Amino acid sequence: MIFVRNGAVPYYQFASFLSCDFIDHAVFTRQGGVSQGAFSSLNLSSAVADEREAIAENRQRAYGSTGRSTQTLVHAHLTHGNDVLEVGARHYGTTPGQADGLISAEPGCGITMNYADCAPIFLVDPINRAIAVGHA
Template identity: 30%
Template structure:
């Protein structure tokens, strides 16, 4: 079998660290899930999702049961992980951190931001899912803070953002932008006029980049891929809604320390 396709961030090519921003290519799912659907919460056939997850695990060098993806709830909670959990015991959170080898930390997304973190010197990694709510309420900061409790230093932490919805694809209503402006009027710079009256376009990727910049970490890299526009490589919740499709696939991004 050929290696499962994946995208990589140059700043995460670090000693002892493996990572992958998986696309929708290289799996066994069909239809709207074609083909590398990693969403156990989707309506896809479970056996196909498990096979897809196994292929992803192999790509980052761990056994399938050691690719850990939480039950994501759009929170700002990050957990430190020391061992695999049973499938029925997935923690409800949006960030994971570990210093254990041969454990892959993963998050899913289909428009929301998926971020991977690594401090190769300290041997600490992290992953988080940050949509607009998580990014606004501190999910990225919580992941860095959790890494610091495990010995990581901000000056040594490298962060990369995988595929996420792009600014030209993310139209929002006035109540959405109001939430951001209530938090900080300076956030107006992440909104631009939309052709539709009363609406605007939100730049989630730039907002995430700005939140990371404030943390003063070693480096940040964004792949700059718009999940909505890049149908060949990406699943998109918003695109599926606009097309009135019955469900949608989930992308997975994962990172591991060599065991």
């Protein structure tokens, strides 16, 4: 993985994904955010009892460090099941439902997922120019 620091929020990128000209990606750490206490510092999850304003600021900082707006992203609400949602522009700025994976072949659509004690899964289909995230 390649370490990147663009502003206050550090992140990592997979070297193998950098050759795909149709995706941007980032794997964030917990550094560079504004959350306090047990959620310090870059908490991106709304599923915990962190301040909503802090989560919103953390998301703006994190996604902004990659040049993305939170309004062009779709976020998964994890259920620990086997549901996968196909998403696109109609879902921008939302959490469209409960799912354990998101997939999109729509140009410009950003998909996000939080991971705690689950293993992250990142998929890229260069033929169909599709991306997916999931967890195990």
